[in-house]
Amino acid sequence: MMLTINTKIVPNDKFTTATIGCFLRLPLTSHNLAYASLITRLQSNASLFYPTISSQEAAMSNLYDLQFEASPQLFGKELIVSYIANFIEPQEILDPEYTYQAIVDLFAKIVQHPSFDDELIEYTKRQILADYQELIQEPANYALDRFFKLWYQDEPDYAENFVGPVKEIEEADDYSLREFFDNMKMLPVAVVGFAKGSSQVEKLIHDHFKQPGLIKRFMVDNLTIPAPKLQINEFDEQDNYQAQLLIGYGFAGKMTYQEQIAGMMLAQYLAGDQSSKLFVKVREELGAAYAIDANNYANNSLFLINAGLDPEKADEAKAIILQEVNKVANGEIDEALFKKAKKSLKNVQLIGQDHESWHLAQLLRGELFSGYQEFNRDWAISHLTMKQMTTFAQKLFLNESYVLK
Amino acid sequence: MIAPKIYSHKYESGLTSQIVLRPNFNQRFFGIIVDFGSADPQEKPGSAHFLEHKLFAKPEGDLSHQFEKLGADVNAMTSFNETMFYCSGIDQNNKLIELLFRLVGEPYFTKENVAKETPIIQQELAMYQDDPSWAIGNNLMIEMFDQSNLGIDVAGTKESIAAITAEDLTQVYQENYLPEKMHFIACGDFSEGQIQSITSLVDKLQKKYLDSSKKAKFSDLQEHGKMRDLVIDSTTDSNMFGLGLRLQNFKKVLSSWELAQILLEIMLESKLSVMSPWFEQMKQAGLVTNSLQISANYTRQGNFVTILGLSPKSPILIDQIKKEIVKPISSKDLVYAKMFFEMQKKEWLAQHERSLNNIPFLAIEMAEGSLDNEDSYANLRNLQAMSFEDYQKFCQSLLEGCEICSVSLRKGK
Numbered sequence: 001m002m003l004t005i006n007t008k009i010v011p012n013d014k015f016t017t018a019t020i021g022c023f024l025r026l027p028l029t030s031h032n033l034a035y036a037s038l039i040t041r042l043q044s045n046a047s048l049f050y051p052t053i054s055s056q057e058a059a060m061s062n063l064y065d066l067q068f069e070a071s072p073q074l075f076g077k078e079l080i081v082s083y084i085a086n087f088i089e090p091q092e093i094l095d096p097e098y099t100y101q102a103i104v105d106l107f108a109k110i111v112q113h114p115s116f117d118d119e120l121i122e123y124t125k126r127q128i129l130a131d132y133q134e135l136i137q138e139p140a141n142y143a144l145d146r147f148f149k150l151w152y153q154d155e156p157d158y159a160e161n162f163v164g165p166v167k168e169i170e171e172a173d174d175y176s177l178r179e180f181f182d183n184m185k186m187l188p189v190a191v192v193g194f195a196k197g198s199s200q201v202e203k204l205i206h207d208h209f210k211q212p213g214l215i216k217r218f219m220v221d222n223l224t225i226p227a228p229k230l231q232i233n234e235f236d237e238q239d240n241y242q243a244q245l246l247i248g249y250g251f252a253g254k255m256t257y258q259e260q261i262a263g264m265m266l267a268q269y270l271a272g273d274q275s276s277k278l279f280v281k282v283r284e285e286l287g288a289a290y291a292i293d294a295n296n297y298a299n300n301s302l303f304l305i306n307a308g309l310d311p312e313k314a315d316e317a318k319a320i321i322l323q324e325v326n327k328v329a330n331g332e333i334d335e336a337l338f339k340k341a342k343k344s345l346k347n348v349q350l351i352g353q354d355h356e357s358w359h360l361a362q363l364l365r366g367e368l369f370s371g372y373q374e375f376n377r378d379w380a381i382s383h384l385t386m387k388q389m390t391t392f393a394q395k396l397f398l399n400e401s402y403v404l405k
Numbered sequence: 406m407i408a409p410k411i412y413s414h415k416y417e418s419g420l421t422s423q424i425v426l427r428p429n430f431n432q433r434f435f436g437i438i439v440d441f442g443s444a445d446p447q448e449k450p451g452s453a454h455f456l457e458h459k460l461f462a463k464p465e466g467d468l469s470h471q472f473e474k475l476g477a478d479v480n481a482m483t484s485f486n487e488t489m490f491y492c493s494g495i496d497q498n499n500k501l502i503e504l505l506f507r508l509v510g511e512p513y514f515t516k517e518n519v520a521k522e523t524p525i526i527q528q529e530l531a532m533y534q535d536d537p538s539w540a541i542g543n544n545l546m547i548e549m550f551d552q553s554n555l556g557i558d559v560a561g562t563k564e565s566i567a568a569i570t571a572e573d574l575t576q577v578y579q580e581n582y583l584p585e586k587m588h589f590i591a592c593g594d595f596s597e598g599q600i601q602s603i604t605s606l607v608d609k610l611q612k613k614y615l616d617s618s619k620k621a622k623f624s625d626l627q628e629h630g631k632m633r634d635l636v637i638d639s640t641t642d643s644n645m646f647g648l649g650l651r652l653q654n655f656k657k658v659l660s661s662w663e664l665a666q667i668l669l670e671i672m673l674e675s676k677l678s679v680m681s682p683w684f685e686q687m688k689q690a691g692l693v694t695n696s697l698q699i700s701a702n703y704t705r706q707g708n709f710v711t712i713l714g715l716s717p718k719s720p721i722l723i724d725q726i727k728k729e730i731v732k733p734i735s736s737k738d739l740v741y742a743k744m745f746f747e748m749q750k751k752e753w754l755a756q757h758e759r760s761l762n763n764i765p766f767l768a769i770e771m772a773e774g775s776l777d778n779e780d781s782y783a784n785l786r787n788l789q790a791m792s793f794e795d796y797q798k799f800c801q802s803l804l805e806g807c808e809i810c811s812v813s814l815r816k817g818k
Contacts, residue, residue, distance in 0.1 A: 013429070014429045014430070014762075015762045016758045016759070016761050016762055017758065017759060017762060052685075053679050053680070054679065054680040054681075054685070057678075057679060057680045058680060058744075058748065061680075061748040061749075061751060061752055062748060062751065064751050064752075064754065064755040064758075065751060065752040065755035065756070088755050088758045088759070092407070092758055093754070093758075123688065123694065126694045127694045127695055130644065130694045130695055130715050130717075131695060131715075133642060133643075133644065134537075134643055134644065134645065134715060137536075137537050137641040137642060137643045138535065138536050138537075139535045140535075239640070240535045241531035241532075241534045241535050242528065242531045242532055242535055273469070273473050273478065274467060274469040274470065274473065274479075275467070275469065275470040275473045275474075283525060284467065284521075284525075287521060287523075287524035287525055287528075288524075288528070289525075289528055290525060290526075290528040290529040290532055291532075308528070308531075308532050308535075309528070310524065310527075310528055310531075340473055340474055340476075343475075343476035344473065344476050344478075346476065347476045347477070347478075347494060347495050350431040350432075350495050351431060351432045351493070351495070353431055354430045354431055354432050354762075354764060355762075355763075356762060
């Protein structure tokens with residue numbers, strides 16, 4: 001029997017740049033998130049072979065600005081430690097020293113050989129905490145953080161949105177970080193990407209990445225976090241220019257791929273563009289907001305609508321949002337708008353194909369989600385009915401309303 | 406380095422156009438850029454931005470709904486000297502172009518629709534104002550350029566927004582939306598037949614919508630702010646600070662504003678980026694943790710650089726940055742400075758390659774360059790061929806006589 005190795009590099013026939021992503025999967029806990037945030041930031045700064053920030057920066061710059069991104073990504077109950085290298089295709093540059101070999105070599109060194117220098121660790125901790133402190137000063141970020149902390153008040157491992165608990169980061173040291181990294185070596189790993197010389201890059205990946213996790217099952221059958229049952233109606237005061245309104249609906253049960261499409265369509269119908277329901281009602285008619293958003297967080301069983309609003313009109317806006325979601329659940333759908341939303345969604349998919357990040361995300365999802373590759377999203381969008389959108393809305397229950405003024 | 410295939414044209418009215426080919430991409434992008442923005446002459450600050458919003462209003466309602474019926478996205482943006490309207494979709498090229506010309510070429514301002522837009526724009530401004538970086542950026546611009554249109558936010562102030570009327574918008578429109586101040590751009594995968602069809606359609610539409618009877622005027626009146634080191638009260642815990650460099654001697658390098666901007670940014674990055682010996686010293690001293698954001702800008706009303714960063718001890722760091730900017734390169738740092746310049750050549754080459762994968766970014770960059778008569782590919786070639794000695798000379802000259810101001814926050818007030 002042949003071993004399945006979780007690597008997949010596909011041909012790149014469109015872009016002047018290629019991308020390789022190395023992804024490690026572990027359970028989402030607040031501890032894992034804090035350590036993954038710290039270790040990926042540490043690796044972004046320096047590594048064993050490039051022990052200073054300037055030497056690692058110079059190495060990437062010399063490879064025609066190779067862009068290296070390391071960060072944790074959240075997928076429901078799973079946390080994916082993500083390393084991505086985006087680089088100019090060597091055939092675009094007439095430089096004999098600029099090769100796939102040099103690129104994969106650098107990528108593998110940074111990913112696999114971190115530096116646990118004490119000074120570097122302390123500096124990285126200060127960096128993360130300084131960034132987090134700034135991030136949370138923005139009312140939209142503060143409100144989102146509060147929203148999730150309330151949503152997951154009984155499951156604190158899922159409540160963190162940004163870097164994980166600050167205390168865990170502050171208290172981490174070289175010993176605990178080494179231990180975490182040693183455990184990471186045993187995790188399921190997938191290396192995916194696209195390049196013009198895909199077979200050459202795949203061979204180089206096999207030469208450079210040999211950890212046992214490459215033959216472990218990366219795919220997960222169910223990573224969805226069920227929506228908790230809440231009746232939260234909270235607000236905080238900060239005396240900001242705008243009020244931040246977040247309305248979260250829980251979704252009853254596990255969302256199928258077909259239901260995820262219905263959720264995307266509902267988000268598009270309500271707040272996808274300037275002719276969408278809430279954009280017209282809340283922005284144009286009420287004059288309460290500049291923008292309004294709706295997102296279907298399928299892995300969290302959460303349908304979230306949020307907006308920055310004139311504080312005096314927040315209550316009216318909230319009433320409109322609740323009313324419009326109810327209308328969809330009652331089957332009162334504007335057919336012309338539904339058709340328009342469907343066409344927009346189809347085009348969003350097609351335009352997504354023009355972005356490298358979209359292709360990498362598809363490759364990752366194909367490895368991570370069971371049955372994802374077999375599901376035909378384009379067909380599902382084309383054939384989605386108003387009834388299906390109504391059924392989706394009927395499975396939503398109002399769970400949390402949070403306002404930051 | 407391969408440049409995309411570009412078809413350029415100049416029409417009778419003075420309108421210019423470019424069709425930029427990017428084979429195999431699904432997205433088709435169309436835009437009209439106008440050589441008029443928030444810093445240009447207008448009686449009430451924020452009028453250019455208000456106009457950008459209000460051109461979407463037509464007798465039957467918001468024109469964006471017509472774009473969206475075709476499955477397309479439409480948007481607009483205002484900067485210091487430019488306003489751009491753009492849309493993108495997958496198909497229906499001709500219908501999108503027709504709508505785009507109608508959007509820009511058929512104003513419909515009424516007392517009612519202007520009054521309706523006022524709170525929406527005020528909310529847009531409020532959204533920016535809740536971000537601590539807005540206070541830093543806004544105060545820096547006022548310190549450099551006083552209460553001029555360049556000094557005041559692109560959107561205006563809450564009061565100036567409230568004061569704008571339909572008559573104001575009509576006047577600003579008639580004075581500035583002139584074909585010789587406009588450029589049309591299309592970017593994507595177009596066949597030979599589609600290129601011809603777009604060219605002749607644009608010809609028809611510029612005749613229909615654009616008034617070429619008036620001559621365009623430009624003003625480069627420059628205001629001068631107080632250039633102080635300002636500490637402002639903040640209710641947040643933000644550690645953000647900023648410096649503004651007002652450039653008295655900023656001028657074209659090898660006939661290009663863009664190249665001058667690139668060289669200045671390279672020079673400042675060389676001195677202040679995380680790779681620099683200076684940054685290492687500041688890091689050791691506990692003054693800085695995260696990289697600084699450096700941006701050089703050229704406008705008709707003044708040229709400037711902004712440097713934004715985070716520090717728990719911002720007044721000390723600001724002082725150190727000022728010293729480093731004016732300090733000549735020592736013989737000790739020369740090897741590093743030369744190496745950095747060579748690396749930056751590679752980075753700019755890479756940036757060019759990356760831009761080819763992003764249709765909206767490429768189209769907007771090319772449209773902006775076209776208004777300034779810039780040739781980005783020639784600039785890139787000139788940069789690649791430039792010696793370190795010439796780069797140093799140019800940078801010294803560009804920074805000559807520059808004045809520096811700063812803004813930091815006094816927390817918890």
